[in-house]
Amino acid sequence: MLTEINFDGIVGPSHNYAGLSHGNLASTRNFGRVSRPRDAALQGLAKMRLNLELGLVQGWFMPQDRPDEAWLARLGTDMAQATPELRYAAMSASSMWAANAATVSPAPDTVDGRCHLTPANLVTMPHRSHEWPGTLAQLRLAFANADHFAIHDPVPPPFGDEGAANHMRFCAEHDSAGVEVFVYGMGGAPFPARQHREASAAVARLHGLDPERTILARQSDEAIAAGAFHNDVVAVANEYVLFAHEQAFADREDLYAALRSRLPELVVIEVPASSVSLADTIASYLFNAQLVTLPGGGMALILPGEARATPSVWAWLEQMVGGNGPIRELHVADLRESMANGGGPACLRLRVVADPTSIDPRFLVSPDRLDLAEQIVSQHWPEEIAPHDLARPALWQTVRSARNALLDGLSLTELAD
Ligand code: SUG
Numbered sequence: 001m002l003t004e005i006n007f008d009g010i011v012g013p014s015h016n017y018a019g020l021s022h023g024n025l026a027s028t029r030n031f032g033r034v035s036r037p038r039d040a041a042l043q044g045l046a047k048m049r050l051n052l053e054l055g056l057v058q059g060w061f062m063p064q065d066r067p068d069e070a071w072l073a074r075l076g077t078d079m080a081q082a083t084p085e086l087r088y089a090a091m092s093a094s095s096m097w098a099a100n101a102a103t104v105s106p107a108p109d110t111v112d113g114r115c116h117l118t119p120a121n122l123v124t125m126p127h128r129s130h131e132w133p134g135t136l137a138q139l140r141l142a143f144a145n146a147d148h149f150a151i152h153d154p155v156p157p158p159f160g161d162e163g164a165a166n167h168m169r170f171c172a173e174h175d176s177a178g179v180e181v182f183v184y185g186m187g188g189a190p191f192p193a194r195q196h197r198e199a200s201a202a203v204a205r206l207h208g209l210d211p212e213r214t215i216l217a218r219q220s221d222e223a224i225a226a227g228a229f230h231n232d233v234v235a236v237a238n239e240y241v242l243f244a245h246e247q248a249f250a251d252r253e254d255l256y257a258a259l260r261s262r263l264p265e266l267v268v269i270e271v272p273a274s275s276v277s278l279a280d281t282i283a284s285y286l287f288n289a290q291l292v293t294l295p296g297g298g299m300a301l302i303l304p305g306e307a308r309a310t311p312s313v314w315a316w317l318e319q320m321v322g323g324n325g326p327i328r329e330l331h332v333a334d335l336r337e338s339m340a341n342g343g344g345p346a347c348l349r350l351r352v353v354a355d356p357t358s359i360d361p362r363f364l365v366s367p368d369r370l371d372l373a374e375q376i377v378s379q380h381w382p383e384e385i386a387p388h389d390l391a392r393p394a395l396w397q398t399v400r401s402a403r404n405a406l407l408d409g410l411s412l413t414e415l416a417d
Contacts, residue, residue: 001175001355002106002107002108002174002175002353002354002355003057003174003175003353003354003355003356004056004057004174004292004293004351004352004353005057005058005059005351005352005353005354005356005359005364006051006056006057006058006059006290006292006349006350006351007058007059007060007061007098007101007142007349007350007351007352007363008044008047008048008058008059008060008061008098008348008349008350009044009060009061009063009095009096009097009098009101009348009349009350010041010044010045010060010061010062010063010096010373010377010406011037011040011041011043011044011063011093011096011337011338012037012041012063012064012066012093012095012096012399012403013037013041013063013066013093013380013381013382013398013399013402013403014037014063014066014067014091014092014093014385014390014395014399015035015036015037015040015041015093015096015337015341015385016035016037016088016091016092016093016385016387016389016390017030017031017032017033017034017035017340017341017387018031018088018089018091018092018127018387018390019031019032020088020089020092020094020125020126020127021125021127021229021341021342022125022191022192023188023191023192023194023224023227023229024227024229024341024342025227025282025342026339026340026341026342027341027342030340030341032387033340034384034385034386035337035340035384035385035386036337036383036384037093037337037381037382037383037384037385038377038378038381038382038383039337039383040096040337040338041377041381042374042377042378043333043334043335043336043337043338044096044335044338044348045370045373045374045377046333046334047302047333047335047345047348048060048365048370049367049370050302050331050333051290051292051302052365052366052367052370054292054294054295054300054331055294055295055296056292056294056295057356057364058364058365059142059352059359059363059364059365060363060365060373061095061098061101061135061138061142061350061363062138062403062406062407062410062412062415063093063095063096063403063406064093064095064131064134064135065134065400065403065416065417066090066091066092066093066399066400066403067079067087067090067091067396067399068090068130069090071090071130072086072090079393079396080393084391085126086126087390087391088127088387088390089126089127089130090130091390091396091399092127092128094125094127094128094131094341095131095134095135096338096343096348097165097338097343097347097348098347098348098349098350099163099164099165099230099232099346099347099348099349099350100120100122100128100131100162100163100164100165100230100347101119101120101131101135101139101163101164101350102117102118102119102120102135102139102163102164102350103117103118103120103161103163103164103167103182103203103207104116104117104164104167104350104351104352104353105117105169105178105180105207105208105209106169106174106178106352106353106354107148107353107354108171108175108176108177108178108353109169109177109178109180109207109209109210109213110150110207110208110209111208111209111210112150112208114146114147114148114149114150115143115148115149115150115352115353115354116149116150116151116152116206116207116208117139117143117149117150117151117152117352118151118152118153118154118155118161118163118203118206118207119132119135119136119139119151119152119153119154119163120132120135120154120161120162120163121154121155121156121157121159121160121161121199122160122161122162122163123157123158123159123160123161124160124162124192124194125194132154136151136153136154137415138363138415139151141360141363141412141414141415142359142360142362142363143352143354143358143359143360144360145358145359147358148354148355148358149354149358152206152207155199155202155203155206158196159196159198159199159202160193160194160195160196160199161195161196161199161200161202161203162194162195162230163350164232164350164351165195165230165231165232165346165347166182166183166184166195166200166219166230166231166232167180167181167182167183167200167203167231168180168181168183168231168235168236168237168242169181169237169351169353170237170239170240170242170259170262170263170266171239171240171263172239172240172263172265173239174239174293174353175353177213178213179213179214179215179259179262179263180204180209180213180214180215181215181216181217181237181255181259182195182200182201182203182204182214182215182216182217183195183200183217183218183219183231183235183249184196184197184199184200184216184217184218184219185218185219185221185224186218186221187221187224187225188219188221188223188224188225189221189225190225191224191225191227191229192229193219193224194229194230195219195230195231197216197218200216201216204216212262213262215255215258215259215262217249217250217251217254217255217258218249218250218251219231219234219248219249219250220247220248220249220250221250222247222278223245223247223248223278226247226278226279226281226282227278227282228248228278228281228282229342230347231248232287232288232346232347233281233282233285233287233288233344234247234248234278234281234287235248235249235287236287236288236289236290236291236346237291238291238292238293238299239293239299240263240265240266240267240326241266241267241268241269241291241299241326241327242256242259242266242267242268242269243269243271243287243289243291243301243327244268244269244270244271244287245270245271245273245276245278245281245286245287246270246271246272246273247273247278248287252270256268267325267326269320269325269326269327271286271316275312275316276312276313276316277312280310280312280313281313283306283310284304284306284307284309284310284313285303285304285306285307285339285344285345286303286307286310286313286316286317287346288304288344288345288346288347289301289302289303289304289307289344289345289346290302290345290346290349291327294328294329298326298327298328298329299326299327299328299329300327300328300329300330300331301317301327301329301330301331302331302332302333302345303317303330303331303332303333303345304332304333304334304335304336304339304344304345305332305333305334305335305336305339306336306339306344307332308332317330318330333345335348362410362411362412369410372409372410373406373409373410375409376405376406376409377406379405380398380401380402380405380406381402382395382398382399382402400417403416404416404417
């Protein structure tokens with residue numbers, strides 16, 4: 001049976017605040033702060049447990065090998081010699097944000113009836129541009145069953161692709177044919193538009209989508225300029241529901257009309273700027289919630305603690321769930337370590353609609369496997385990392401052996417360096 005499965009990236013042991021993402025306000029603001037990798041990973045695992053408790057199917061991806069010496073070697077350097085910028089980039093744990101790992105088109109949408117996945121090239125940010133080989137290796141392992149899955153190579157540069165964070169799928173139910181919306185950026189100065197239209201169009205072609213059921217929509221320049229470096233900071237979709245800020249899209253009426261003509265049951269829940277400003281939207285990550293269908297019916301939002309702490313946002317949400325709409329429940333997850341780098345609940349997960357039995361079971365999560373991962377993280381992940389620690393060879397060693405301990409414990413040693 002086709003089910004939605006959320007695959008979360010486990011926060012890697014090198015998680016740190018290096019201020020690497022221009023246009024991501026949290027990343028810039030927290031540059032130089034001391035990070036807490038162990039807490040960060042435990043917070044992420046606790047979110048996965050919450051999803052399990054809600055009766056959802058949960059998967060995970062492993063942290064990548066850091067420092068990425070192979071990447072530095074291609075640049076003619078190594079950790080000892082590299083400039084601080086390259087050293088930070090080589091140590092980044094940014095693959096935790098699995099919404100940027102790939103774009104996924106489930107089987108009911110594609111011409112060959114398989115689920116198609118394309119890893120994102122992430123070329124706009126140097127520290128993320130070397131994630132895709134490690135991502136591709138995991139996708140090839142987790143979704144090796146070629147009767148069910150097709151895995152593509154990333155779109156070639158210079159066309160920037162940031163994956164599912166800029167992709168929304170609408171459908172009556174997860175296992176019925178969808179309408180896929182690819183959101184690209186073009187303006188947004190002084191910040192870069194990280195998702196290019198040409199990359200979105202390429203992914204749609206590669207996945208064999210029906211052009212009639214594929215929409216390319218432009219993100220509004222003001223959203224990017226306000227700090228929405230991905231569409232999933234201002235909008236989220238689930239089945240027939242679009243939950244979005246009024247200023248998310250350049251031509252919102254056109255988008256809603258295009259969607260409605262393809263999916264008459266569409267429900268748009270739009271938050272007006274007069275209730276929640278773009279600034280509060282970015283600070284709270286209201287739309288970076290996971291919007292999920294509960295097994296008993298009805299939908300729930302899994303929100304970051306910052307949403308509850310932002311008065312305009314929480315007031316709006318309480319009023320919404322008090323009404324008669326499709327979103328019935330609010331759940332809050334403490335993700336403050338990831339949030340301080342601009343990564344909320346939805347950033348940490350990649351949605352795949354598939355039959356769980358067609359997936360390598362080592363990538364699926366159970367309460368026991370969560371216990372095991374928590375134990376390994378508690379024992380091996382560094383408690384704290386300050387920016388100057390990133391130059392210490394002892395930390396490089398700790399980070400490598402922590403990841404290897406996790407891969408050993410979860411029997412995923414094929415991924416070891
Ligand atoms: O790409 N932050 C990530 C956050 C990604 C959030 N993902 C989604 N919205 N789907 C980024 O900007 C900061 C790393 C640092 O500064 O050390 C960072 O890469």
